[in-house]
Amino acid sequence: MGMREYILKRVASALVTFALIIVLNFFIFRIMPGDPARAVVGDVRMRPEMREILIRKFGLDKPLWVQFLYYLKNLAKGDLGYSFQYPGTPVTEIILGRRLMNTFLLMGGSIAISLLIGMGLGVVAAWKRGSKLDVAVLTFSLVTYSIPTFWMGLLIILFLGFYADLIPLGGTVTPGAEYANWFQYAADYFHHMIGPLITLVLSFIGYYFMIMRNTLLDVFTEDYMLTARAKGLKTRTVLFRHAMRNAMLPMISVIALEVVYLFSGATATETVFSWHGLGLLIYESVLRADLPVLQGLFLFIALSVLVANLLADITYALVDPRIRYG
Amino acid sequence: MSRAAVRRRTLFKRISSFWQLYKASKLGVFGLAVMVAFGLIAALAPFLTPYDPGDFVGKPLESPSLKHPLGTDQMGRDLLSRLIYGTRISLAVGLSASAMAVLIGAVIGLVSGYFGGIVDMVLMRITDVFIQLPTLPLMLIFVAILGKGIFNIILVIAILGWTPTARMVRSQTLSLKERPFVEAARAIGASDLHILARHIAPNVVPLIFANAAISVVNAVLSESFLSFLGFGDPRVPSWGMLLYYARLAGATVNGYWWFIIPPGVAIMLLALGFACINYSLDQILNPRLRRR
Numbered sequence: 001m002g003m004r005e006y007i008l009k010r011v012a013s014a015l016v017t018f019a020l021i022i023v024l025n026f027f028i029f030r031i032m033p034g035d036p037a038r039a040v041v042g043d044v045r046m047r048p049e050m051r052e053i054l055i056r057k058f059g060l061d062k063p064l065w066v067q068f069l070y071y072l073k074n075l076a077k078g079d080l081g082y083s084f085q086y087p088g089t090p091v092t093e094i095i096l097g098r099r100l101m102n103t104f105l106l107m108g109g110s111i112a113i114s115l116l117i118g119m120g121l122g123v124v125a126a127w128k129r130g131s132k133l134d135v136a137v138l139t140f141s142l143v144t145y146s147i148p149t150f151w152m153g154l155l156i157i158l159f160l161g162f163y164a165d166l167i168p169l170g171g172t173v174t175p176g177a178e179y180a181n182w183f184q185y186a187a188d189y190f191h192h193m194i195g196p197l198i199t200l201v202l203s204f205i206g207y208y209f210m211i212m213r214n215t216l217l218d219v220f221t222e223d224y225m226l227t228a229r230a231k232g233l234k235t236r237t238v239l240f241r242h243a244m245r246n247a248m249l250p251m252i253s254v255i256a257l258e259v260v261y262l263f264s265g266a267t268a269t270e271t272v273f274s275w276h277g278l279g280l281l282i283y284e285s286v287l288r289a290d291l292p293v294l295q296g297l298f299l300f301i302a303l304s305v306l307v308a309n310l311l312a313d314i315t316y317a318l319v320d321p322r323i324r325y326g
Numbered sequence: 327m328s329r330a331a332v333r334r335r336t337l338f339k340r341i342s343s344f345w346q347l348y349k350a351s352k353l354g355v356f357g358l359a360v361m362v363a364f365g366l367i368a369a370l371a372p373f374l375t376p377y378d379p380g381d382f383v384g385k386p387l388e389s390p391s392l393k394h395p396l397g398t399d400q401m402g403r404d405l406l407s408r409l410i411y412g413t414r415i416s417l418a419v420g421l422s423a424s425a426m427a428v429l430i431g432a433v434i435g436l437v438s439g440y441f442g443g444i445v446d447m448v449l450m451r452i453t454d455v456f457i458q459l460p461t462l463p464l465m466l467i468f469v470a471i472l473g474k475g476i477f478n479i480i481l482v483i484a485i486l487g488w489t490p491t492a493r494m495v496r497s498q499t500l501s502l503k504e505r506p507f508v509e510a511a512r513a514i515g516a517s518d519l520h521i522l523a524r525h526i527a528p529n530v531v532p533l534i535f536a537n538a539a540i541s542v543v544n545a546v547l548s549e550s551f552l553s554f555l556g557f558g559d560p561r562v563p564s565w566g567m568l569l570y571y572a573r574l575a576g577a578t579v580n581g582y583w584w585f586i587i588p589p590g591v592a593i594m595l596l597a598l599g600f601a602c603i604n605y606s607l608d609q610i611l612n613p614r615l616r617r618r
Contacts, residue, residue: 020455029471142353142605146543146597148550151569151590157578158586169579257458264460268551282463283555286470294467305458 007314014310021302026071029295030064050088054081080299081292085285091296095278102172103265103277106193110200110266111258118205119251122212127239129217138213141206153199153272160195167195170274196273200266211254215247222246249320256312263304347610354606360599368414375407379563387575390584397584399568400575408568409588415476415564416596419549423480424541427487432527432534434488435495440503440522450496457489465548469557476559483548491537495530502526536611539604543597550593565589 055061058081059070074081080091125134144152161169168174172192179185219225220243228242265279274280278297285293348354367374376395377383384398391397396405438449468482502508503526511521552558553566554573563571572578572585 017451017455020451024455028467142601143594143598146547146601147594148547148554148566148590148597150551150554151586151593154569154572154578154586154590158581158583162578162581260458260460264463267462267466271555279463282466286466286557289470291470294470297463298467301463302455302459305455305460309458 003317006317010310010313010317014306017306018303021299021306022072022075025295025299025302026068028298029291047087050082080296083293084290085288085293091292094281094293095296095300099276099278099281100263102275103270103279104262106196106200106270106275106277107262107266109193110197110204111261113197114201114204115208115255115258117201118208119212121205122209123216123239123244125209126213126216126220134213137209141209144203144206147203148268149199149203149266150268150272152202153196153269156195156199157272160198168192170195170272172274172276192273192275196266196269196275199269199273208254212247212251215250216243219243219246249316252315252319253312256308256315257305259308259311260301260305264301344610348606351606351609353602357599357602357604357606360595361603364413364417364596364599367410368417371410371414375404375410377404377407379403379407379411387582387585389582396588397582399571399585405568405584405588408563409565409592412563412565412568412589413592415562416546416549416566416593419476419480419564420542420546420596423483423545423549424487424538426480426484427541427545428491428534428538430484431488431491431537432495432530435492436499436522436527436530438492439496439499440518440526446496449492453489453492456486457493459486461486461544461548462551465552466555469552474557474559476562476564479549479552479558482552483545487541487544487548491534491541494533494537498530498533499526502529532611536604536607539600539607542600543604546593546597546600565593 057070058074059067062070078092083089083091083094086094121133121137125131125137128134156167157169160166168191170192173185173188174192177188179188225238225242228238233242263278265277265282267279267282269275270277270279271283281293282297284290285297380403382402383404384394384402386398386400386402388394388398388402394404394406396409399405399408434449434453438446438453464486465482468485469478472478472482503521508521508525511525516524549558549564550566550569553564554569556570558564558567558570560567566589568589569586572582572589575582575585577583577585
């Protein structure tokens with residue numbers, strides 16, 4: 001099978017998963033006990049006229065399968081319903097707005113920084129396996145893996161925010177502040193980002209480090225590594241030309257999947273630091289039983305997973321000539 | 327010697343040779359020690375605590391003193407006593423949620439791998455979707471649907487935690503069912519159920535244990551997070567719940583360090599213990615790692 005067929009097949013399978021996600025997204029939110037209509041209009045904050053409109057729009061007085069058709073029709077038009085906590089605001093507007101931007105910047109920054117540090121440490125540790133540095137970073141990874149992220153955030157607020165007074169105690173910008181120009185705003189914004197950024201970087205590094213180190217150790221057992229060394233190549237050539245190139249392959253799919261977090265946000269960190277991103281939105285929506293927003297977020301996150309996977313597989317196929325298309 | 331005696335003896339030999347390998351790993355022994363220590367604290371809680379965890383025994387938000395070694399919370403309850411009793415809940419929730427997750431995963435993996443075909447395809451598609459969705463946001467969405475409470479927390483952790491076990495058990499089953507002893511069993515007319523229960527399942531058990539250890543880590547961490555956000559049950563205060571009360575009291579912005587640090591350290595130690603156990607089990611049981 002050729003590359004083109006492989007990609008077509010992969011896209012076809014992604015479409016099947018897409019259908020599955022659409023169906024799941026409808027039924028997961030209908031399995032709760034009680035009146036299924038509660039999911040869309042059961043909220044007390046809703047005005048009666050609005051309720052009438054919604055019942056008609058989503059066919060809530062009709063049987064479940066008809067409601068499913070209505071759901072598909074609205075989805076095709078890009079209509080995900082209206083939020084309860086911000087009455088009258090469309091769900092799409094809430095998700096695809098400022099909050100997405102906030103999450104995107106925070107997650108993008110912390111993933112990039114921790115990838116650089118984690119992978120760098122991974123290469124050195126794998127090459128000098130059993131050295132002091134290797135053991136130290138391994139221990140660090142094991143410990144940070146066991147620390148709940150939200151508690152790490154609490155500690156950072158307590159020490160850097162409360163005792164050292166270096167960072168703000170929460171939020172995305174200082175409430176009520178007036179800015180003379182755009183730069184002042186940006187400075188305030190990034191000052192608020194320091195705390196959540198450090199928290200996320202600390203909790204991500206160990207993960208990237210472990211993957212990089214373990215992949216390299218696997219590569220080291222391959223025959224071509226022995227050959228390369230037997231040929232008398234320089235250590236640096238063996239490490240970067242032979243080992244790194246092969247170890248990068250699994251890393252590609254790891255990195256591609258991290259894309260998902262750009263859209264789902266870091267629920268724990270965002271909540272602790274009151275960072276107004278999508279992760280905090282999930283928490284607030286759960287607290288306020290804002291089911292339309294949650295349904296929209298579920299769809300949004302699941303689709304980003306789908307696309308990230310598709311991209312990962314296709315990149316992999318393009319980069320690695322050994323892949324068996326099948 | 328009877329057959330049962332022979333079987334007991336081989337089992338004993340297997341266990342003792344496994345222990346020889348296991349005790350060579352410092353991390354593994356450390357993890358086991360942590361697990362036993364927390365088990366003892368949980369069992370002996372009534373004898374270790376100076377006060378009843380629910381009683382209002384002091385002034386609100388007292389900092390640590392001889393009378394209250396870890397201070398008090400906003401209602402004047404003794405935090406050391408609450409921490410010790412919290413061990414029971416955190417340990418119980420972590421263990422039961424992960425047991426449930428691993429059980430679901432093992433059954434799905436066995437069925438999927440053994441029967442193959444359309445069953446396998448459907449189950450693995452579902453696994454694919456679940457395994458890649460980010461866990462924490464999904465947990466919150468499920469809590470919103472199912473409602474608060476400790477039992478729902480266990481359920482949510484299990485519903486979202488079975489996928490890695492399912493995958494691993496499936497691939498092991500796929501290779502096991504092609505082995506000669508399974509073929510022999512089938513040739514003498516053994517039923518599918520018999521083959522699964524007597525020939526395949528016992529060979530997957532070590533793998534399940536390695537998975538269970540890491541699954542406990544995830545369960546403990548997830549529980550602490552969900553309880554921290556206030557989705558737990560105030561009648562059964564876990565460590566995460568202590569941190570929830572700390573947040574309500576504004577512990578970070580007021581500098582009540584004694585309210586924040588001890589519960590987090592406890593969660594970290596418990597998770598670390600199981601992570602170490604997982605690490606050494608993986609080193610012993612995963613053949614891919616042995617050749618390095």
